[in-house]
């Protein structure tokens with residue numbers, strides 16, 4: 326039982342440049358064995374450019390034996406707004422329907438669809454731009470595991486994660502994912518960077534609890550604005566989806582937490598300042614010195630006047646560190662001996678310092694289990 330996966334690669338996208346969306350559809354290929362070798366022709370009359378990089382020999386692997394380009398009349402047009410025939414290369418991969426159905430309910434559905442409807446549909450997720458990811462997945466699903474690389478880079482891993490999620494075939498890919506992530510351990514993020522959403526998605530898609538905790542803690546502590554999903558299917562509510570424009574959107578949990586915690590710290594600071602202005606804490610000399618010391622330190626740190634939500638550019642860690650580093654007033658050496666007050670109430674921001682410790686202890690990475698539905 327076999328089918329053919331026909332893949333359209335935008336011509337302008339060189340394989341390694343990873344530019345341009347790739348489309349694929351399944352067609353029935355009755356009576357052909359999986360390792361059937363077919364003739365090669367090409368839409369663009371430049372088949373070797375692509376094929377050479379993929380399959381230099383003609384034997385022994387799914388990739389090598391089964392990929393070949395086909396002529397345009399053999400290729401049903403995809404019914405979406407994909408690239409036109411002139412801008413595509415077409416590659417055919419002979420696949421085993423049985424293997425695909427066994428590993429993936431999504432493929433099962435696609436193949437069922439194939440039997441009931443004539444029109445081909447795109448079976449690849451929309452953000453797939455690297456065909457290597459498709460080969461890796463197909464080799465895994467066809468148990469040709471010697472063809473599966475043990476080391477892959479972050480971008481490719483992210484695409485394989487996307488395919489795994491798209492075809493709902495985690496069980497088949499999981500063991501490889503563990504190896505890939507083990508081999509990438511030295512590259513795990515240590516600070517908020519542009520690839521944090523990719524790591525978050527990989528951790529989620531491959532159910533890697535430790536990595537998920539790590540990246541979500543980094544995001545909570547170090548992000549200075551909403552983190553964007555970049556089209557990755559990160560669980561709803563964690564970070565901002567590309568379509569959300571409202572900065573205060575309630576579904577953006579990580580950014581909401583950042584804002585809420587910063588606000589807590591600012592409220593505590595300014596309540597202390599108001600208390601010192603409105604009440605007699607120690608003596609008036611000490612109180613005045615404390616208010617002055619507080620404002621004098623907050624102003625150059627851009628915390629006076631108080632910054633306003635959504636606190637763009639402020640990370641929670643930066644606020645924790647800045648406020649924690651505020652120095653006590655000098656009333657002990659300048660006032661106490663002269664006025665005779667005890668100084669017992671002359672701590673600059675005692676409640677805020679307690680709050681800082683509490684927040685620092687409470688901000689930990691999120692539990693992956695809380696975001697899994699299965």
Ligand SMILES: [Zn+2]
Nearest residue numbers: 607608611666
């Ligand atoms: Zn005093």
Ligand SMILES: [Zn+2]
Nearest residue numbers: 611656668671
């Ligand atoms: Zn004092």
